[in-house]
Amino acid sequence: MADVAALAGVSSQTVSRVANGHPGVVETTREQVLAAMSELGYRPNSAARSLRYGRFNTIGVILFGLSSTGNSRTVEAIATQAATEGYAITLIPVGAPTQDNVMGAFTRMGELAVDGVILIIEVHLLDATAVALPPGVHVVVVDSDAGERYPVVDTDQADGARQAVRHLLSLGHRTVWHVAGPAESFSAERRTTAWRRALEEAGRPVPPLQRGDWSADSGYLAGLRLAGDPSCTAIFTANDQMALGVLRALHERGRRVPADVSVVGFDDLADASSYLPPLTTVHQDFAEVGRRCVEALLRQIHDEPAGPGTDLVPTRLVLRDSTAPPPPTAEPAAEPTEILIPAIPPGPTTAAESPAALT
Amino acid sequence: MADVAALAGVSSQTVSRVANGHPGVVETTREQVLAAMSELGYRPNSAARSLRYGRFNTIGVILFGLSSTGNSRTVEAIATQAATEGYAITLIPVGAPTQDNVMGAFTRMGELAVDGVILIIEVHLLDATAVALPPGVHVVVVDSDAGERYPVVDTDQADGARQAVRHLLSLGHRTVWHVAGPAESFSAERRTTAWRRALEEAGRPVPPLQRGDWSADSGYLAGLRLAGDPSCTAIFTANDQMALGVLRALHERGRRVPADVSVVGFDDLADASSYLPPLTTVHQDFAEVGRRCVEALLRQIHDEPAGPGTDLVPTRLVLRDSTAPPPPTAEPAAEPTEILIPAIPPGPTTAAESPAALT
DNA sequence: GGTCGTCATGTTTACGTAAACATGACTGCC
DNA sequence: GGCAGTCATGTTTACGTAAACATGACGACC
Numbered sequence: 063m064a065d066v067a068a069l070a071g072v073s074s075q076t077v078s079r080v081a082n083g084h085p086g087v088v089e090t091t092r093e094q095v096l097a098a099m100s101e102l103g104y105r106p107n108s109a110a111r112s113l114r115y116g117r118f119n120t121i122g123v124i125l126f127g128l129s130s131t132g133n134s135r136t137v138e139a140i141a142t143q144a145a146t147e148g149y150a151i152t153l154i155p156v157g158a159p160t161q162d163n164v165m166g167a168f169t170r171m172g173e174l175a176v177d178g179v180i181l182i183i184e185v186h187l188l189d190a191t192a193v194a195l196p197p198g199v200h201v202v203v204v205d206s207d208a209g210e211r212y213p214v215v216d217t218d219q220a221d222g223a224r225q226a227v228r229h230l231l232s233l234g235h236r237t238v239w240h241v242a243g244p245a246e247s248f249s250a251e252r253r254t255t256a257w258r259r260a261l262e263e264a265g266r267p268v269p270p271l272q273r274g275d276w277s278a279d280s281g282y283l284a285g286l287r288l289a290g291d292p293s294c295t296a297i298f299t300a301n302d303q304m305a306l307g308v309l310r311a312l313h314e315r316g317r318r319v320p321a322d323v324s325v326v327g328f329d330d331l332a333d334a335s336s337y338l339p340p341l342t343t344v345h346q347d348f349a350e351v352g353r354r355c356v357e358a359l360l361r362q363i364h365d366e367p368a369g370p371g372t373d374l375v376p377t378r379l380v381l382r383d384s385t386a387p388p389p390p391t392a393e394p395a396a397e398p399t400e401i402l403i404p405a406i407p408p409g410p411t412t413a414a415e416s417p418a419a420l421t
Numbered sequence: 422m423a424d425v426a427a428l429a430g431v432s433s434q435t436v437s438r439v440a441n442g443h444p445g446v447v448e449t450t451r452e453q454v455l456a457a458m459s460e461l462g463y464r465p466n467s468a469a470r471s472l473r474y475g476r477f478n479t480i481g482v483i484l485f486g487l488s489s490t491g492n493s494r495t496v497e498a499i500a501t502q503a504a505t506e507g508y509a510i511t512l513i514p515v516g517a518p519t520q521d522n523v524m525g526a527f528t529r530m531g532e533l534a535v536d537g538v539i540l541i542i543e544v545h546l547l548d549a550t551a552v553a554l555p556p557g558v559h560v561v562v563v564d565s566d567a568g569e570r571y572p573v574v575d576t577d578q579a580d581g582a583r584q585a586v587r588h589l590l591s592l593g594h595r596t597v598w599h600v601a602g603p604a605e606s607f608s609a610e611r612r613t614t615a616w617r618r619a620l621e622e623a624g625r626p627v628p629p630l631q632r633g634d635w636s637a638d639s640g641y642l643a644g645l646r647l648a649g650d651p652s653c654t655a656i657f658t659a660n661d662q663m664a665l666g667v668l669r670a671l672h673e674r675g676r677r678v679p680a681d682v683s684v685v686g687f688d689d690l691a692d693a694s695s696y697l698p699p700l701t702t703v704h705q706d707f708a709e710v711g712r713r714c715v716e717a718l719l720r721q722i723h724d725e726p727a728g729p730g731t732d733l734v735p736t737r738l739v740l741r742d743s744t745a746p747p748p749p750t751a752e753p754a755a756e757p758t759e760i761l762i763p764a765i766p767p768g769p770t771t772a773a774e775s776p777a778a779l780t
Numbered sequence: 781g782g783t784c785g786t787c788a789t790g791t792t793t794a795c796g797t798a799a800a801c802a803t804g805a806c807t808g809c810c
Numbered sequence: 811g812g813c814a815g816t817c818a819t820g821t822t823t824a825c826g827t828a829a830a831c832a833t834g835a836c837g838a839c840c
Contacts, residue, residue, distance in 0.1 A: 063797070073821075076819060078799095079798090086819085091819085107472070107797070110796035113468040114824085114825055115798085128487075138486065152479070152510065152511050152512075155497060170504075174509060175467040278694070278695035303692055306695045310699075335638065336641055337665075338672055434789075450788080469828090471827095473828055473829085
């Protein structure tokens with residue numbers, strides 16, 4: 063900057079004024095400075111700027127896996143929205159959700175040049191560590207039940223699952239089987255809870271849970287188990303990838319979809335419309351989640367009050383070709399299923415039912 | 422920092438020494454400083470540090486879409502590798518590949534707190550703009566043909582496509598049809614060129630190109646066209662998603678895979694093993710690409726010479742259930758095939774065996 | 781016992797920027 | 811013609827940190 067000032071024959075302050083588009087610089091001077099800038103390849107030093115302003119114009123994003131479907135779309139939306147607000151995104155991936163890794167991420171984050179942090183992470187993993195969020199740091203959490211302690215933005219998991227179950231029941235299915243995500247995931251738990259609750263509210267039996275791990279392979283294994291049970295005519299999977307595995311298993315076992323078995327997924331991946339058959343699924347608006355995260359965080363950064371609370375983004379059911387009424391002969395006898403009913407633990411019905419939306 | 426120093430009754434320099442683990446601080450003093458730090462919630466200001474050191478310990482990543490399959494995995498690998506080297510990742514997404522957007526990204530990048538940049542972007546889009554890479558900025562480019570001008574890291578697209586074509590020919594197919602990616606994409610072009618070349622080298626006819634846009638939907642449309650042509654017994658798609666669409670189209674048209682038509686994809690998505698049927702495809706090692714990018718960039722940052730040149734990451738063919746010899750009646754006359762057989766180069770038979778199912 | 785070396789700690793300075801204040805030239809008005 | 815006001819530009823300063831140098835106490839050795 064001093065070099066530019068010297069070359070242009072002005073003071074560094076004038077260079078600063080030109081660089082920031084401040085008024086009060088005569089056109090001829092301006093041009094000299096600009097010429098000197100481009101001749102010397104001058105680029106402002108953002109570290110010095112940050113030091114001067116006390117802001118970094120950067121948002122940190124801590125997450126486990128970018129590859130997991132939704133995350134990459136959420137992050138993209140966050141990055142895009144942040145860019146329009148003049149903020150950049152710093153990514154802090156955490157390899158495995160171990161205590162050490164999470165602690166490490168937080169230690170690094172403390173030293174990071176960020177004005178706030180968006181956590182795409184199961185917060186209870188943080189609770190397991192001794193590390194708390196640094197007190198002065200602005201935070202928004204995605205996909206978690208931390209609504210009482212932090213501002214949370216999330217998809218309305220419960221309503222999505224409810225829509226899926228009700229759709230299947232309305233087609234005439236006696237009940238709906240569920241392939242759940244991993245127990246450590248709050249999203250998975252919320253979908254499972256809502257599924258159970260929707261069945262209970264309708265007075266239907268709750269079949270035993272099939273546990274998957276989000277992967278298509280785990281869906282395939284669950285599908286193989288379900289394919290052997292003729293009473294199973296409707297399956298709700300906690301994500302589309304597991305639905306893909308279920309479809310494959312049913313196909314291999316000769317169970318037609320949707321003639322014999324109906325399947326509903328969750329996520330509405332771009333590919334879901336090309337599955338065999340095209341998948342009826344619950345659409346998640348990842349982009350909207352990302353957008354609201356950034357807005358909520360920037361509100362905090364700009365000193366507007368933002369207490370804890372959960373901001374839910376609605377879902378909608380996308381009807382395609384994987385659901386239909388059950389085959390007429392599908393239900394041999396009601397008895398065995400009825401026996402199962404009492405055996406099912408009622409489970410927590412206190413789960414995060416739609417808390418009031420923010421704003 | 423001054424506050425900490427005051428509270429601990431030492432100078433700020435001593436605080437600095439403690440913060441950076443420098444030697445020459447007596448244990449009792451050290452403890453006082455640490456106590457003062459935690460009492461005041463002191464965290465070092467990274468802007469000041471960067472200003473002092475002239476380094477940011479941050480790598481910028483410019484890309485178009487995080488959602489596009491490979492990108493998110495590459496970025497994740499970049500972030501992970503960078504983290505182990507003590508670097509953070511700043512993401513600069515470019516919405517649509519318009520000239521304005523690219524220029525905007527570069528302008529922002531110039532002011533960004535990064536020591537180097539990884540471009541996951543078609544570089545010819547840059548050429549279309551008036552903006553050049555700022556001269557002093559270290560750069561590594563992914564997935565581009567800019568090898569003569571910049572260091573490039575990329576998957577060995579050509580060899581992957583060649584493996585796919587040779588595999589199909591070696592099964593006895595007379596020729597291989599191709600569903601290509603968009604013409605603007607260098608990856609797509611390289612795969613297409615290698616497909617054509619492999620056919621020509623084997624003396625096989627080159628069927629008309631089917632153009633897609635990477636999406637499953639575009640694959641579906643191409644698949645519908647190909648399904649109507651009984652001479653088409655082998656299809657190589659430029660990615661797995663389009664293969665998914667092709668599979669759906671063939672299924673809807675009653676063409677069995679692999680009995681009637683064989684299909685090979687490219688990418689080896691996690692889901693590809695759950696397609697109907699599980700897809701034979703070319704495996705890309707995105708993680709390795711990301712790792713090499715970071716290494717190459719850090720070499721530059723640490724002042725080791727790094728001229729232009731392309732670093733190719735090998736691919737491997739993963740055999741699953743979507744390929745088989747052509748149906749006996751598919752070839753109207755045996756003559757051409759017999760003539761052609763000797764023309765088939767032995768080709769790599771090193772393909773990976775169907776991976777064991779997950780447990 | 782004086783000198784020198786060692787070691788813990790303090791003081792000064794510079795990194796690049798931009799706000800706040802200072803300067804000086806020029807305009808317009810009485 | 812002198813004075814006030816305006817406007818372009820220059821000067822000073824501070825942001826938080828850490829390297830370089832300075833200080834001063836203490837111990838060891840001749």
